[in-house]
Amino acid sequence: xxxxxxxxxxxxxxxxxxxxxxxxxxxxxxxxxxxxxxxxxxxxxxxxxxxxxxxxxxxxxxxxxxxxxxxxxxxxxxxxxxxxxxxxxxxxxxxxxxxxxxxxxxxxxxxxxxxxxxxxxxxxxxxxxxxxxxxxxxxxxxxxxxxxxxxxxxxxxxxxxxxxxxxxxxxxxxxxxxxxxxxxxxxxxxxxxxxxxxxxxxxxxxxxxxxxxxxxxxxxxxxxxxxxxxxxxxxxxxxxxxxxxxxxxxxxxxxxxxxxxxxxxxxxxxxxxxxxxxxxxxxxxxxxxxxxxxxxxxxxxxxxxxxxxxxxxxxxxxxxxxxxxxxxxxxxxxxxxxxxxxxxxxxxxxxxxxxxxxxxxxxxxxxxxxxxxxxxxxxxxxxxxxxxxxxxxxxxxxxxxxxxxxxxxxxxxxxxxx
Numbered sequence: 001x002x003x004x005x006x007x008x009x010x011x012x013x014x015x016x017x018x019x020x021x022x023x024x025x026x027x028x029x030x031x032x033x034x035x036x037x038x039x040x041x042x043x044x045x046x047x048x049x050x051x052x053x054x055x056x057x058x059x060x061x062x063x064x065x066x067x068x069x070x071x072x073x074x075x076x077x078x079x080x081x082x083x084x085x086x087x088x089x090x091x092x093x094x095x096x097x098x099x100x101x102x103x104x105x106x107x108x109x110x111x112x113x114x115x116x117x118x119x120x121x122x123x124x125x126x127x128x129x130x131x132x133x134x135x136x137x138x139x140x141x142x143x144x145x146x147x148x149x150x151x152x153x154x155x156x157x158x159x160x161x162x163x164x165x166x167x168x169x170x171x172x173x174x175x176x177x178x179x180x181x182x183x184x185x186x187x188x189x190x191x192x193x194x195x196x197x198x199x200x201x202x203x204x205x206x207x208x209x210x211x212x213x214x215x216x217x218x219x220x221x222x223x224x225x226x227x228x229x230x231x232x233x234x235x236x237x238x239x240x241x242x243x244x245x246x247x248x249x250x251x252x253x254x255x256x257x258x259x260x261x262x263x264x265x266x267x268x269x270x271x272x273x274x275x276x277x278x279x280x281x282x283x284x285x286x287x288x289x290x291x292x293x294x295x296x297x298x299x300x301x302x303x304x305x306x307x308x309x310x311x312x313x314x315x316x317x318x319x320x321x322x323x324x325x326x327x328x329x330x331x332x333x334x335x336x337x338x339x340x341x342x343x344x345x346x347x348x349x350x351x352x353x354x355x356x357x358x359x360x361x362x363x364x365x366x367x368x369x370x371x372x373x374x375x376x377x378x379x380x381x382x383x384x385x386x387x388x389x390x391x392x393x394x395x396x397x398x399x400x401x402x403x404x405x406x407x408x409x410x411x412x413x414x415x416x417x418x
Contacts, residue, residue: 004054011035012025012030012037028098035070036070038070040074040102043096046097049089049116049119050119059130071127083120085146085312086112087120087146088110090112097113103317107412107413107414109164111180112165114162115193117147118197128211134264134286141329146331165412167410169410183408208220218287219261222239223239232253235252243366245302249298250298251293251297253293258290267303270302272301273300274290309353309417311324322415323414324415332397336409344378345395347372347373349418351372353370363402371397374390375390
């Protein structure tokens with residue numbers, strides 16, 4: 001603990017003569033200034049969130065308020081100005097797998113290393129243990145179901161190091177600025193940090209799903225299984241989340257217990273029933289608190305996962321005039337193999353988005369979205385003085401994590417909307 005605190009407190013400090021003795025005294029290495037003086041998340045994205053995780057853990061152990069404040073500034077910098085919709089971070093390859101500037105979130109050149117989102121989950125968990133604020137679990141869930149899972153092919157044999165939000169295979173193979181972008185997951189990587197990092201995260205999901213604070217059992221991730229915090233208590237979870245918002249908890253305990261179920265900020269409503277009867281819960285830091293549960297009590301939680309459109313801040317130039325789609329924590333994307341050439345489509349501004357359950361032997365049992373759209377008739381020339389002709393059509397969207405498992409083709413998360 002003392003050594004960790006020393007590293008954190010010494011980082012970025014200059015010697016008495018004003019010189020910085022560190023070899024790597026740059027923003028890229030998060031060492032240009034002391035961590036408490038930083039205002040924005042900078043530099044190599046993976047190293048950044050590993051550092052911030054250590055800072056948060058040290059802040060909890062030492063009750064260091066100034067260090068916690070520094071962590072909160074870094075969290076706000078990332079999640080409000082420098083994070084992709086998928087929970088991906090590190091927008092630039094040319095800058096070295098790094099953060100760049102506020103709202104600089106290009107889709108086709110995005111780096112979004114799988115390890116960076118795993119590190120963001122580490123950071124979120126550490127902050128969650130200090131604050132009990134559900135906003136950290138919301139981002140933990142977002143990164144897990146999207147950027148992290150997208151890094152793994154469904155058969156577990158291929159992996160993505162980077163996770164862009166738009167891919168055109170022809171451009172990716174020929175343009176030097178896209179040399180880090182893959183239209184198919186490679187079998188391996190020269191720097192193979194992501195596959196084992198993803199494996200250890202998935203193998204330890206239990207620690208992210210549940211935790212205990214002050215005799216309250218917090219359900220942070222909705223994952224089926226048995227939670228045994230002590231020899232007297234067990235809580236089972238049954239759910240088809242994220243494709244179904246119903247989550248059922250059964251309590252087995254020798255004395256009354258309290259559970260706190262996260263109410264996702266992106267869900268319009270969360271309802272709770274205990275033993276079949278509506279339960280009016282207390283809301284604490286984004287959690288529905290359900291008290292005095294006894295042996296064999298059943299808690300039924302229904303989380304709204306209605307599909308909806310998403311729009312980005314207008315300062316994100318890459319997304320001007322575009323929208324994306326989510327249902328629950330799952331971000332969706334479009335692929336050529338479902339729709340034909342994606343360059344020929346606009347999403348319609350209005351109309352019902354329909355969620356359909358499908359069983360696919362390649363991408364698995366998923367919900368796909370059917371989205372009102374327009375098909376555009378190309379003019380043929382580079383430019384035209386006439387408004388493009390359009391006809392009503394329908395787009396099919398699949399979960400972002402499932403892209404790239406089938407035929408090679410274009411992929412887009414953000415699509416033009418008219």
